Amino acid sequence: MIKKRNLVFLGAPGAGKGTLAQELCKEKKLAHISTGDILRSEIKKGSELGKKANSYVTSGGLVPDDLVADMVAKRLLDNDCQNGFVLDGFPRTVNQADLLEKALTKIGRKLDGVVYFEAAEDLLIKRLTARLVCKQCNTIYNTIFSAPAKKGICDKCGIELYQRPDDSLETAKDRLLIYNEQTAPLVPYYKNKKMLATINAALSKDKSYPELIKVLS
């Protein structure tokens, strides 16, 4: 059994933390928690927190950090979190991290560790822009994992593949910019608290997963 089970996964978009979180949670029976899921479920249930959050969502605003932190803490009281949890994509800012700590203290829990998935920016860009789609048959290619035989051309139709706007270089750069401004400061933040373990996110999944288990054991 792994020793550290109350976790935050930290990393830029494209670092692959979601995939490893999924695998870890399945194998070690931890709850995989994303704030998007919590938000949707609280709003659907019409709970007190959900109603408050919905008033921001419907007006097109951002749900305030303290409200999100309270929702996360409430979610961690659920049965499936008692063995441990991975927070994936939260906290995203230092302010959220402070609020999370307070919210956890309130419910008598604390983080055991934060795993940082480190990768160079050029690799992240390569991963974020790897997807190409065929307009005619909708086949999805990935230039890293499942490239077409002829560069940029659909294997089946022989026509040129295109890139969805979400996968474009421009979008990738925007996402990384936001990450660097808002989320990257959490690396020194958790380092100072002696909670940070770093995983080389450039490794393939079958190499990085054993690394992950090692730092949590």
Ligand SMILES: [Zn+2]
């Ligand atoms: Zn095609």
